[in-house]
Each structure stands twice: as C-alpha cells, then as structure tokens.
C-alpha cells in the first residue's frame with residue numbers, strides 16, 4: 624500500500640522539491656492532492672504528470688478553502704505544507720485535528736499559533752514533522768532519545784548575502800542584492816528573511832514549540848558553508864550534529880519517512896574533503912536588528928510572535944515591491960512590536976485578530 628500525500632504550495636520551491644523526491648519514491652507514496660495560489664500553468668503540468676484526485680487553485684473560484692479540503696481528505700495520510708506565510712495556518716490546524724502527519728515547511732503558521740498547533744495535534748492525534756533543515760537535523764539527532772536528555776540546541780544560519788557588509792551599506796541594499804542567497808535557492812520571501820535573519824528568529828520560535836525547550840536553550844551560530852544544519856547538546860554534555868551539502872530534498876524525504884530511513888539516490892553524497900573548512904561565527908547584532916526583535920517576541924509569547932510574523936510579511940512584501948528600503952524592514956517590525964500585544968493566543972480568533980492589527984500597523988509604520 625502506498626501512502627497518500629497532499630502538497631499544499633506544490634508550485635513553490637519546497638513544493639517542486641517535494642515532487643522531485645516523490646519521483647524517486649513512487650513505490651512508497653502517491654500524490655493525491657496538489658494546491659497552488661496563482662501559478663495555474665505549472666499546477667496543470669503537475670496535475671498531468673501525477674493525476675491527483677484533487678487539484679486546488681486558491682486564486683480561482685475555489686478560494687482559500689481548497690487548502691483545508693486537500694489537507695483533510697480521507698485518502699491523505701501526509702500533508703506537506705509548503706505554503707508561504709500566514710495563509711498556511713488553517714490547513715495545518717485542520718490536518719492535525721484530522722489525525723494527519725503534517726510535514727511542515729510553513730514555519731510562519733507555527734510561529735503565529737504555536738500553542739494552537741500543538742493543541743490541534745494533541746486533540747486529533749496528528750503529528751508535526753519539520754521540513755525546515757535545521758529542525759529536521761535536530762529531529763534526526765534526538766530520535767530515539769527521551770525528552771529529558773535534551774539540553775540545548777544550536778541552529779546554524781548561513782548569515783545570508785550581507786554577512787560581511789557594514790550596517791550603513793546594508794540599510795540601502797537592493798532587492799536584487801537581497802535575493803542573492805549564498806548557499807540555498809528558495810522562494811523570495813524566505814530569501815529576504817535569510818538576509819535580515821528574521822528567518823532564524825522564526826526558526827528559534829519554531830524550535831521552541833517543536834522541541835519544548837526554553838528560549839535560552841535555543842541558540843544560533845553563523846555558519847557560512849551551510850553544511851552543519853544543527854547541533855544538539857544532551858544533558859551529559861555530549862553534542863551531535865547533522866551534516867550534509869545544502870539540499871532540501873533530504874529533510875523533505877525524512878519528514879515523509881521519519882522515524883525510518885529509506886534508500887534514496889537523489890542528494891549529492893557528502894564528502895568532508897569537498898566540504899573543506901567549516902567555520903562558525905557569532906551573530907553580529909548590529910547587522911541583523913530584526914533577529915533580536917523576533918527572539919524577544921518569542922520570549923514575550925502570547926500574540927507577540929503573530930505580530931512579529933505579520934509585520935515581517937507586510938514589510939518584506941513592500942520591500943520586494945520596491946516601496947521601502949531594506950533597513951525599513953527591521954524598523955517596521957520594531958514599531959509594530961512596540962504596541963501592546965494581548966497575552967492570550969488561546970483561540971484562532973485571538974491570533975487572527977493580532978495578525979490583522981499587526982498588518983495594519985506595519986503598513987502605517989512602513990509608509991511613514
């Protein structure tokens with residue numbers, strides 16, 4: 624029997640990498656649902672190749688409901704959530720409540736509503752398995768261990784394209800410069816998030832919710848080669864790391880098969896000599912002001928992480944449209960987080976209300 628997979632956001636970077644993995648794993652998995660936002664042409668090509676039972680395009684008559692419909696089908700066992708941004712939240716909640724495994728690339732939803740997502744998994748018997756490479760690395764290191772044995776995580780960050788820039792030059796970086804990621808080829812939003820290090824702040828919050836560690840035990844180090852994906856320290860002081868040349872295909876495959884491993888010939892095999900020197904540096908706070916803001920929002924808890932995420936989504940969109948300069952992304956986030964954020968994020972209404980207010984404040988702050 625093959626396992627039914629729904630891919631939400633099948634036309635994006637993670638979506639197409641997922642299909643690339645599944646081309647090699649047809650005896651284990653079958654694609655039963657695909658969704659996209661507006662790229663009808665690629666979605667049609669994918670549908671012709673995979674013949675899924677369900678195809679949904681948000682930017683058509685179907686609207687956003689198609690994500691939940693695809694995620695909760697009876698013939699789906701695994702939902703790969705590769706949607707970008709807050710739009711992925713409701714489908715993750717619905718899939719977990721329906722008892723599915725969610726292979727989660729859509730970190731924004733977990734950041735917005737970590738408690739609700741964890742609660743949905745408990746209530747419905749669903750399971751979240753991270754696709755994000757750092758979190759996959761952690762999961763691979765801790766699988767088989769008891770939760771009390773885990774002491775500390777160190778997530779790696781490439782540092783993005785501006786790692787060696789001065790703060791003054793950085794404030795005026797162009798869209799083209801921000802989209803030149805040194806080690807990963809990804810969608811535009813996460814590529815900008817990697818340049819501001821917002822991505823790493825989102826990942827710290829993601830790790831807090833996935834692995835149940837306090838923020839002080841989730842640390843970050845800059846590692847320009849992106850070969851070590853994370854370090855995991857255990858209570859006895861021993862440290863494990865997961866290593867590989869940068870590719871999302873391995874963490875995607877592992878999210879589908881965890882805790883098992885299956886033979887796969889897709890990824891370039893690791894060679895330490897080819898990898899060469901591996902270097903590690905502290906995060907330079909003056910280069911990445913949004914990183915500390917995101918960590919602080921995580922520690923504040925309640926609806927602050929949702930506000931952080933929403934402010935960033937609005938600011939990144941405006942930056943990509945050429946309407947604000949790079950430095951304004953962090954300034955916008957700072958202005959939004961200065962407002963009072965309700966401490967309760969217990970219901971979807973609480974979270975969506977904070978998201979909406981933060982988006983409005985962000986537009987005002989960005990354009991002032």
Ligand code: NDP
Pocket residue numbers: 631632633634635636637638658659660661662663681690704705706707708710728729730731754755756807808809810811812813871
């Ligand atoms: P892309 O922009 O490449 O793809 C996004 C996908 O989501 C597309 O299929 C897009 O459809 C769809 N989509 C966009 N907006 C909506 C919406 N409002 N409703 C429904 N579907 C929508 O992003 P990535 O693949 O790079 O990233 C996806 C997620 O994975 C993000 O959360 C990112 O942080 C995370 N991630 C990505 C990594 C990477 O290597 N790319 C690594 C780790 C995490 P359409 O094409 O029609 O617009």
Ligand code: MG
Pocket residue numbers: 755756757826
């Ligand atoms: Mg990552």
